[in-house]
Every structure is written in C-alpha cells, then in structure tokens.
Amino acid sequence: MRSSRKIDDVVIVGAGLVGASLAVALQGAPLQLSLIEPKPPAPAEGWDARIYAISPASRAFLQSIGVWQLLPAGRMEAVRRMEVFGDAGGKLEFSAYETGVAELAWIVEGGAIARALWSRLDSQENLELICPGQPALLDITDAAVRVSLEGGRSIDGHLVVGADGARSFVRQETMPAPVVAPYGQLGVVANFTCERPHRGTAYQWFRNDGVLAWLPLPEQKMSMVWSTPEAHAQELLGLPTEDLCARVAEAGSHVLGRLECITAAAAFPLTKLSVNRLVAPRVALVGDAAHVVHPLAGQGVNLGFADAAALAGVLKSAHAGADMGDFGLLRRFERSRAEDILAMRSATDGLVRLFRENVPGMRRLRNSGLNSVDRMPVLKTLLAAHALGFH
Ligand SMILES: Cc1cc2nc3c(=O)[nH]c(=O)nc-3n(C[C@H](O)[C@H](O)[C@H](O)COP(=O)(O)OP(=O)(O)OC[C@H]3O[C@@H](n4cnc5c(N)ncnc54)[C@H](O)[C@@H]3O)c2cc1C
Missing domain, CATH: 3.50.50.60 (FAD/NAD(P)-binding domain)
Known part of the structure; x- marks a missing residue:
C-alpha cells in the first residue's frame, strides 16, 4: 500500500x-x-x-513503431482481391492491382x-x-x-x-x-480449412440473415465472421461441427469447396x-x-x-x-x-440499414447499386482508398 x-x-x-x-x-x-x-x-x-483485417494505414503505423516486423510471417495473409455479393445478384469486386496498392489488407490473428x-x-x-x-x-x-x-x-x-x-x-x-444501440445481432466467428485455394481473396455476402465474411488465412485456411440475428447465431452455435461446416459452405455458395472447422465457433454481441x-x-x-x-x-x-x-x-x-x-x-x-x-x-x-430493409424495391435497388459501383472504376478506387485508410 x-x-x-x-x-x-x-x-x-x-x-x-x-x-x-x-x-x-x-x-x-x-x-x-x-x-x-x-x-x-x-x-x-x-x-x-x-482475426483482424489490418488496413495499409494500420500496417504502416505498426511498422513505424517496430511491431509489424515482429509478427510471424507464416501466420499472416495478404488480401489481394475482395468480392462483395448482394442478396439478389449484385456484385462488387476490388483488387489491389486496380486500386494501385500491393495489398488491400493483411489478415492477422489478434493474439499475434x-x-x-x-x-x-x-x-x-x-x-x-x-x-x-x-x-x-x-x-x-x-x-x-x-x-x-x-x-x-x-x-x-x-x-x-x-x-x-x-x-x-x-x-x-x-x-x-x-x-449505445445493440444491433440485435451476434458476430459468429470460426476458422476453417478450405478444399480450394482462396488466392488471397476476401469474400463478403450481404444476406437476408446478416453479413457473412470470409477472410483468407495462410495454408488454405479462412476465418469467418457471420454477423447475424441472435436467434440464427444461437442456432449456428448449436450445430454439430459437420453441419456448421456445411451450412457455412452453402451460405458462401461453395466458392472455396468443402470446409473443415479448425476452431470452435464463438460469438460476440454486436x-x-x-x-x-x-x-x-x-x-x-x-x-x-x-x-x-x-x-x-x-x-x-x-x-x-x-x-x-x-x-x-x-x-x-x-x-x-x-x-x-x-x-x-x-x-x-x-x-x-x-x-x-x-x-x-x-x-x-x-x-x-440498407441491407436490413425489406421494403418493396429496396432489394433491387441495393443490388443494382452494387453493380453500378462495380462499373465505375474511379468511384470504386475512391471507396477502396477510404476503406484502406488512405485519405
Ligand atoms: C466479432 C467481431 C469481429 C471483429 N473483427 C474486426 C476486424 O476484422 N477488424 C477490426 O479492425 N476490428 C474488428 N472488430 C473490432 C475490434 O475487436 C475492436 O475494435 C478492438 O479490439 C478494439 O481494441 P481496444 O484496444 O480499443 O479495446 P479492447 O480490445 O476491448 O481492449 C481493452 C483492454 O482494456 C482492458 N480493460 C478493460 N477494462 C479495464 C479496466 N477497468 N481497467 C484496466 N483495463 C481494462 C481489457 O482487459 C483489454 O485488454 C471485431 C469485433 C467483433 C465483435
């Protein structure tokens, strides 16, 4: 004392x-x-x-303070492409090449x-x-x-x-x-080994049961964050592992083939x-x-x-x-x-809000919005630059 x-x-x-x-x-x-x-x-x-998606701006900060250099290289993956899907055919694609950067983000474990x-x-x-x-x-x-x-x-x-x-x-x-405003959703997270290589692609699906993200990890693995209403999250958490893998693979249209769970699913309130x-x-x-x-x-x-x-x-x-x-x-x-x-x-x-609204016409509008942005390279680059932390 x-x-x-x-x-x-x-x-x-x-x-x-x-x-x-x-x-x-x-x-x-x-x-x-x-x-x-x-x-x-x-x-x-x-x-x-x-798992965190570290923006180029955050990477530069961590490098400037001598921390990035200490991260285990074999446990990090560069995101070189991103594919975003709407809930009715809308699609938006970003690539590091188009955006003029070496990578869109780095995927790194929080603990590391x-x-x-x-x-x-x-x-x-x-x-x-x-x-x-x-x-x-x-x-x-x-x-x-x-x-x-x-x-x-x-x-x-x-x-x-x-x-x-x-x-x-x-x-x-x-x-x-x-x-403080709870979203009424949980973020369900789990890591998987994938049947097909992800080639440094991050995927995101805006679905009527929330937003599903797959972030690429080394060794043909990926990390999932499924932000979804509480009842659905609890259902996912209660599934036997094999059923969870099948459900997640299906929700992502099997773009990475069969999935095998390598960490138990956990959930965080949003x-x-x-x-x-x-x-x-x-x-x-x-x-x-x-x-x-x-x-x-x-x-x-x-x-x-x-x-x-x-x-x-x-x-x-x-x-x-x-x-x-x-x-x-x-x-x-x-x-x-x-x-x-x-x-x-x-x-x-x-x-x-845009992807939660189910009023008539909204679904078509938001999906055609994604497609329109996808056809406007300048706007897309501006959006990507903001998301990456360049101003
Ligand atoms: C499901 C989910 C997925 C996410 N994914 C991403 C992502 O991909 N990318 C991203 O950028 N962000 C993501 N986030 C957000 C990210 O986790 C947080 O923004 C980040 O952890 C905030 O860091 P922090 O240091 O401010 O707070 P915290 O990580 O909460 O750290 C606070 C620290 O303070 C300590 N502490 C608490 N109370 C006290 C006290 N009374 N006295 C002293 N110490 C105390 C705690 O022990 C802790 O060490 C995600 C969040 C969720 C829920």
Whole structure:
C-alpha cells in the first residue's frame, strides 16, 4: 500500500491492441508513462478465433513503431482481391492491382499482434506496466489526475487515457453516458480449412440473415465472421461441427469447396457505441472506449490504431516539459479524429440499414447499386482508398 509521489505525464488504462500501441508509439519520447491492465495476452495456442483485417494505414503505423516486423510471417495473409455479393445478384469486386496498392489488407490473428506489442512494452524504459492492475477510483483536479487501483496503490499523472474497451471505466467516470444501440445481432466467428485455394481473396455476402465474411488465412485456411440475428447465431452455435461446416459452405455458395472447422465457433454481441466527445479535462479516449462500429467493414481496430497514432503524434509534438493534459493539445487530437470516426460510423450504419430493409424495391435497388459501383472504376478506387485508410 503506497501512494505514488511521482507524477507521470500519461497514465493509460487498458493495454488491449489500442492502449498497448499508444504506449509503444510513445517509446523514446521524453515522457513518463504508466500502463494499467488486468491481464496479459494469452500465449499462442492453435489458431486465434479473433482475426483482424489490418488496413495499409494500420500496417504502416505498426511498422513505424517496430511491431509489424515482429509478427510471424507464416501466420499472416495478404488480401489481394475482395468480392462483395448482394442478396439478389449484385456484385462488387476490388483488387489491389486496380486500386494501385500491393495489398488491400493483411489478415492477422489478434493474439499475434497483442504479443508483439507486449514484447516491445517489456523493454520500454519510459514505461511502468502495471499488470495485473485495475482502477477503482479516478480523481481529476485542475492540476492532475489520480488513478487509485484495487489493492490500494495510486498513480498520479497529467493525462489519463481511456483505452479500456467498450465498457470503459475511464469513460464512465469522466464523460456523459455514450449512445449505445445493440444491433440485435451476434458476430459468429470460426476458422476453417478450405478444399480450394482462396488466392488471397476476401469474400463478403450481404444476406437476408446478416453479413457473412470470409477472410483468407495462410495454408488454405479462412476465418469467418457471420454477423447475424441472435436467434440464427444461437442456432449456428448449436450445430454439430459437420453441419456448421456445411451450412457455412452453402451460405458462401461453395466458392472455396468443402470446409473443415479448425476452431470452435464463438460469438460476440454486436453493439454500436458513440460518444459526443473524445476528450474532457485531462482525459482522452481511444479505441473501443470511444467508438464501437459494426464489424462488417472490419475497421474497429483500424480506427483505434489511427486514434493511437494521432494521440501519440499530438503528445510528441508538444514542447519539452509541456503539460500533457493541456486541453488545447487534447482538442487538437479530438479534431484530427472527428471526420474519420464519423465517416466510418455513417458508412457502416448505412450499409447495415440498407441491407436490413425489406421494403418493396429496396432489394433491387441495393443490388443494382452494387453493380453500378462495380462499373465505375474511379468511384470504386475512391471507396477502396477510404476503406484502406488512405485519405
Ligand atoms: C466479432 C467481431 C469481429 C471483429 N473483427 C474486426 C476486424 O476484422 N477488424 C477490426 O479492425 N476490428 C474488428 N472488430 C473490432 C475490434 O475487436 C475492436 O475494435 C478492438 O479490439 C478494439 O481494441 P481496444 O484496444 O480499443 O479495446 P479492447 O480490445 O476491448 O481492449 C481493452 C483492454 O482494456 C482492458 N480493460 C478493460 N477494462 C479495464 C479496466 N477497468 N481497467 C484496466 N483495463 C481494462 C481489457 O482487459 C483489454 O485488454 C471485431 C469485433 C467483433 C465483435
């Protein structure tokens, strides 16, 4: 039991992918940091059920902080093509070649990124990693922030960053309640070995029972995310493995032939969460603490990495000895992120609504919309560039 006397520049609460990447991005800066997290990443074991489509912008960020280089090359797959299908014959195709990039995204296991980030934290001189650690109280005064941990220790700082996920303690203690709207869907995830090679193609089907995505993995494997109403998700989870494989293969029109399940199916509730402000006096929010979007665009963690990159950039640009909780600095961070977050939220929400509506004519309209975009190379490239994180 002791009360810390030093005052950190930045106290980061939550060392998921976003909080840990922020800490690593501040490595070498003349700042003292604390990072508080209840549990370390799980050790590698089989294939991870949580797989991310990492945009080129996120890859560039992870590379710039020396983390991309640590990822196991044999467990990642480049997406070179993407095929999107509507629910009545609409189809949209993207290719890295047409878009003028080497790859559209990289598919990487969440656990692999977490372990690579944590291996950088271990040797970080300007950081105290407090794990296990869990905040119990947060006191904010004009001059400082005090985070009191379960167990009695307290950490003082100039800025507290909430990187503690969708149920953020930091947000709850410092901001008005967010707007939370459950989609009434679960994201069912599982990994499969495929009979036919995917050739680096990601597939997405907008179906009347939700959105089905297949993301390519190495060794002729793929990862599925099926965002679907709860009752259907529960039915999928209850199927014997062979029946699940058959159901998933059929839902994807057997484009990769027969499927064999290599991880047990799991499900996550899908909820939209938005806040009006990313900052408050001496507080900033990043990642899912600040925004939760539907996984159909596979952009949640990419938005979070962009938050971490932007906040690290603003903090590092401040003059030596500056107060990291200065509200002017925090506003700069908030302004730099507003457009990106709003655009992603509107786009994913719009798509969810567009493909959920069953009013007469809507089905034809949305499918012919996909086909029209497919015939407009400039618009397609612009859409792809936005989705990839190029602006
Ligand atoms: C089914 C599904 C599929 C998805 N697929 C994709 C995809 O393909 N691509 C993509 O970009 N995104 C995807 N996402 C979204 C992505 O998972 C999140 O956006 C991302 O994990 C957010 O990272 P984060 O670090 O902000 O939050 P989290 O991953 O939630 O991490 C928060 C961290 O804070 C810690 N924490 C929690 N509470 C406290 C506390 N009180 N004190 C201290 N620490 C605390 C937690 O232990 C955790 O380590 C998907 C989401 C779902 C549900």
